[in-house]
Amino acid sequence: MDQASLYHPRYLEEECHLRTVAYYSKQWNGFQMPFHTHRAAEIMYVISGECTVEFAEDRVHLGKGDFILIDALVAHRLFVEESTVCRMLNVEFVLGPRQGAFPSFRQLAEENEVLRAMLGRVRPYLVLSDTTDVYHTLKSLVLELSDRSRGGFMVQLLLSQLLLRVARLAAEAEEHQANPGDLYVKKVIAYLHHHYDCDLRVKELAEAVNLHPSYLHRIFRLHTGSSIVEYLTALRIEKAKMLLAQTDIPVIEIPGYIGMNSRQYFSAVFKKQTGLTPLQYRLGIEAWQRDE
Structure with missing residues (x-):
């Protein structure tokens, strides 16, 4: 497993912090993105409309309130039909050396059972439907990132909350299957x-x-x-x-x-x-x- 993967076991052993490397709030009016990879995990959230995320051997349809967590180095592309309008929030993040007093990723996982469970199931992507919690946290995170005058503590807090909420929804989805x-x-x-x-x-x-x-x-x-x-x-x-x-x-x-x-x-x-x-x-x- 490449060390860029969100699921790499070293992140549960070392003192690391989550760090955003890219984000956007955007409306696509018909769009075809080329296949690409990056060394960051990514969350793509559909605010309204619909889109398709394609992988080498699979494709996933996303509608309003759906989102996808894609692991680092997983080849994918976004596809929005020509006659379709899709509004999205997106954030890309990596794990790097711990900086500051905010709890490390290891500490977050130790304190949260559902996060540990999610990290224990390695998967190239995870598709979930929101109950508004993820949207509000992700929106707050993007707004915080847009304001360069603010410090990094709130970004750390919101990004950590985002992962915890995703993990909780993942656990609920597994419960739903049963x-x-x-x-x-x-x-x-x-x-x-x-x-x-x-x-x-x-x-x-x-x-x-x-x-x-x-x-x-x-x-x-x-x-x-x-x-x-x-x-x-x-x-x-x-x-x-x-x-x-x-x-x-x-x-x-x-x-x-x-x-x-x-x-x-x-x-x-x-x-x-x-x-x-x-x-x-x-x-x-x-x-x-x-x-x-």
């Missing part, structure tokens, strides 16, 4: 916990995980014992209880903080689940705190 329904449900639950304060629709959730709404309904109930709406409602009430107990936000404003725009509906659901009105719940908490 139990696909469980992974989809976990993704939906994570989405609900991040967006419970928004006006959510099952169709939107299904699109977020690329499933048909009726199928998502079925596997969600199978894995959780409740419907998506029931789960979301219970989550919102738990958030409301926290706000009532720990903040001074007026009761009439609480529904807006948890994604319930109707005060009457919120009060009715809250009382059904707790046996108390929101005001009674807050007064009860205040009385309990005074008595302590």
